[in-house]
Amino acid sequence: MTVSAAFRLDxxxxxxxxxxDIAAGEVVALLGPNGAGKTTVLRALxxxxxxxxxxxxxxxxxxDDPEAGVFRPAERRPVGVVFQDxxxxxxxxxxxxxxxxxxxxxTAKGEARSEARRWLDRVGIADLADAKPRAISGGQxxxxxxxxxxxxxxxxxxxxxxxxxxxAGTRATVRRDLRRYLDDFGGATVLVTHDALDAIALAxxxxxxxxxxxxxxxxxxEITTRPRTSYVADLIGVNLLRGDAQGTTxxxxxxxGEVTIAERTEGPVLLLIRPHxxxxxxxxxxxxxxxxxxxxxxxxxxxxxxxxxxxxxxIPLVAEVTPAAVxxxxxxxxxxxxxxxxxxxxxxxxx
Amino acid sequence: xxxxxxxxxxxVVAVAAVAxxxxxxxxxxxxxxxxxxxxxxxxxxxxxxxxxxxxxVCSLSATALSILFGMPLAWVLARIAFPGRALVRGxxxxxxxxxxxxxxxxxxxxxxxxxxxxxxxxxxxxxxxDWHIQLTFTTAGAVxxxxxxxxxxxxxTVEAALRTMDRRYEDVAATLGADxxxxxxxxxxxxxxxxxxxxxxxxxxxxxxxxxxxITFAGNIIGRTQTLPLAVYLALEGNPDVAxxxxxxxxxxxxxxxxxxxxxxxxRS
Numbered sequence: 302m303t304v305s306a307a308f309r310l311d312x313x314x315x316x317x318x319x320x321x322d323i324a325a326g327e328v329v330a331l332l333g334p335n336g337a338g339k340t341t342v343l344r345a346l347x348x349x350x351x352x353x354x355x356x357x358x359x360x361x362x363x364x365d366d367p368e369a370g371v372f373r374p375a376e377r378r379p380v381g382v383v384f385q386d387x388x389x390x391x392x393x394x395x396x397x398x399x400x401x402x403x404x405x406x407x408t409a410k411g412e413a414r415s416e417a418r419r420w421l422d423r424v425g426i427a428d429l430a431d432a433k434p435r436a437i438s439g440g441q442x443x444x445x446x447x448x449x450x451x452x453x454x455x456x457x458x459x460x461x462x463x464x465x466x467x468x469a470g471t472r473a474t475v476r477r478d479l480r481r482y483l484d485d486f487g488g489a490t491v492l493v494t495h496d497a498l499d500a501i502a503l504a505x506x507x508x509x510x511x512x513x514x515x516x517x518x519x520x521x522x523e524i525t526t527r528p529r530t531s532y533v534a535d536l537i538g539v540n541l542l543r544g545d546a547q548g549t550t551x552x553x554x555x556x557x558g559e560v561t562i563a564e565r566t567e568g569p570v571l572l573l574i575r576p577h578x579x580x581x582x583x584x585x586x587x588x589x590x591x592x593x594x595x596x597x598x599x600x601x602x603x604x605x606x607x608x609x610x611x612x613x614x615x616i617p618l619v620a621e622v623t624p625a626a627v628x629x630x631x632x633x634x635x636x637x638x639x640x641x642x643x644x645x646x647x648x649x650x651x652x
Numbered sequence: 653x654x655x656x657x658x659x660x661x662x663x664v665v666a667v668a669a670v671a672x673x674x675x676x677x678x679x680x681x682x683x684x685x686x687x688x689x690x691x692x693x694x695x696x697x698x699x700x701x702x703x704x705x706x707x708x709v710c711s712l713s714a715t716a717l718s719i720l721f722g723m724p725l726a727w728v729l730a731r732i733a734f735p736g737r738a739l740v741r742g743x744x745x746x747x748x749x750x751x752x753x754x755x756x757x758x759x760x761x762x763x764x765x766x767x768x769x770x771x772x773x774x775x776x777x778x779x780x781x782d783w784h785i786q787l788t789f790t791t792a793g794a795v796x797x798x799x800x801x802x803x804x805x806x807x808x809t810v811e812a813a814l815r816t817m818d819r820r821y822e823d824v825a826a827t828l829g830a831d832x833x834x835x836x837x838x839x840x841x842x843x844x845x846x847x848x849x850x851x852x853x854x855x856x857x858x859x860x861x862x863x864x865x866x867i868t869f870a871g872n873i874i875g876r877t878q879t880l881p882l883a884v885y886l887a888l889e890g891n892p893d894v895a896x897x898x899x900x901x902x903x904x905x906x907x908x909x910x911x912x913x914x915x916x917x918x919x920r921s
Contacts, residue, residue: 344823347823348827349823349826349827374826375823375826375827376826376827376828376830376831377829378827380827381827381828382824382827384820384823384824388818388820388824390821390824390825390838390839390842392842392843401825401828401830401838402829405825405828405829405830405831405834405838406828406829449828450827450828453828453829
């Protein structure tokens with residue numbers, strides 16, 4: 302393992318408890334809501350923040366181990382960081398920004414500059430070498446920050462919300478290019494983001510961090526097909542219910558009803574219901590669907606050529622229907638509707 | 653917009669005009685009383701020349717000392733949380749409000765030959781060496797007195813800049829492999845440079861104009877401790893034209909300082 306981290310860290314209201322191993326060449330996305338502690342994890346890995354207990358190892362060297370009295374500060378760790386907002390030194394040119402790392406690590410001025418020039422060439426902004434950061438675009442600043450972090454040849458690359466500062470148009474291009482640079486990078490990468498799309502596009506593995514603790518970890522596929530928390534379910538836009546299964550009947554934890562599933566199972570389960578598998582009706586439907594609930598419409602979101610209808614009531618759900626259906630049924634906020642789901646459209650898995 | 657059309661309150665404007673006149677009249681008087689035909693000659697007397705030279709030497713030395721000691725002090729006050737920090741800051745800022753003559757008396761009690769520091773130091777030196785430290789009535793003493801009043805200006809200006817700068821840039825530099833000194837030299841200093849320059853100019857202007865602490869601590873010896881303000885005060889009795897000529901020099905310097913710092917002070921809106 303290039304990076305091995307298992308530590309606790311208390312910082313104000315935040316109580317971090319994390320265990321994370323990353324292999325060389327692997328990209329791990331650290332995904333979580335604001336305040337979950339993602340950036341603090343990054344600072345601990347970078348050496349800008351000490352851990353309370355546990356141990357951090359990067360490329361075979363212990364860099365932080367409070368019990369053993371080991372702490373290597375940021376400037377002596379083989380770690381490169383692309384900070385949120387990029388934080389290019391405003392008084393230095395693009396070239397000098399990228400040359401800063403090699404120079405600080407002892408490379409002679411001329412050599413550091415030609416090294417920086419090679420990096421600028423690789424990220425495709427060689428022509429901006431003499432520009433000041435305020436004169437370049439967000440996408441160019443992102444590339445400069447990436448080149449600056451990579452120019453120190455780190456074993457571990459940390460990216461803090463690398464695309465959040467960009468507008469939607471630039472983001473897609475920069476994301477695609479970033480994917481390419483990460484493929485070429487031989488070290489371990491941690492990508493901090495709150496955007497699921499970034500994680501899907503860039504990461505091999507996802508670690509979900511909520512309130513300082515890892516609530517789920519796995520591949521993109523595992524996370525999206527078996528979400529374990531309501532945060533993850535919201536992120537990927539699915540409905541997640543918790544209950545206790547006895548055969549094909551699941552009693553919901555909220556005691557607000559029962560759900561019928563297709564396959565027999567026992568014990569505590571999570572139920573995944575995709576919004577497009579929910580049907581909406583003005584009158585109580587008769588038919589094959591085994592699950593029928595009544596709920597009040599609390600809002601609408603337009604999503605491409607679909608409309609997401611949020612339902613309140615005993616079992617909060619999100620349903621996805623066509624705009625035509627909304628118009629035809631004359632659905633409006635505050636009205637009561639019937640939602641149905643077939644038992645076969647519900648995925649049940651153990652908690 | 654009704655507020656835009658309202659007339660300004662006449663009484664307030666009138667009082668403000670009186671205050672402006674209060675500042676303007678002495679300056680006009682100074683210019684009007686100046687004997688322009690002998691101006692060059694007045695500045696070229698040996699006493700004037702000595703005072704000008706000495707003021708330049710002392711004020712620049714005091715500025716250099718303020719930077720040398722003020723920079724670490726400002727950094728410590730801005731960056732290190734230690735018990736009694738507020739107390740230390742208060743102590744450093746005290747000379748800003750302390751009557752300079754009191755500062756001079758206080759300096760005497762510590763740095764005169766019988767002072768708190770110099771007396772035991774000289775006793776120690778006498779036992780082991782041929783050296784002897786004398787600050788009172790020396791140019792070094794004048795520099796010391798000027799540094800005492802100038803240093804706080806540098807420290808408050810630079811400390812404020814260190815507090816308000818975006819420290820994340822220092823984190824960036826550290827992750828790029830820069831040690832503390834490199835971070836300071838290549839990131840922190842460039843970020844606070846305008847404030848360092850402003851603080852230096854302020855400290856220099858304050859040192860140049862210093863009178864009370866200097867005359868109390870260092871005395872009034874031509875060529876050794878008699879700086880411009882002291883020379884002005886002395887010349888006023890026998891040779892008012894020289895006093896006014898020297899005053900105009902100091903006024904000119906002050907105007908240059910204000911103009912050079914105008915971006916900081918005058919164009920705030």
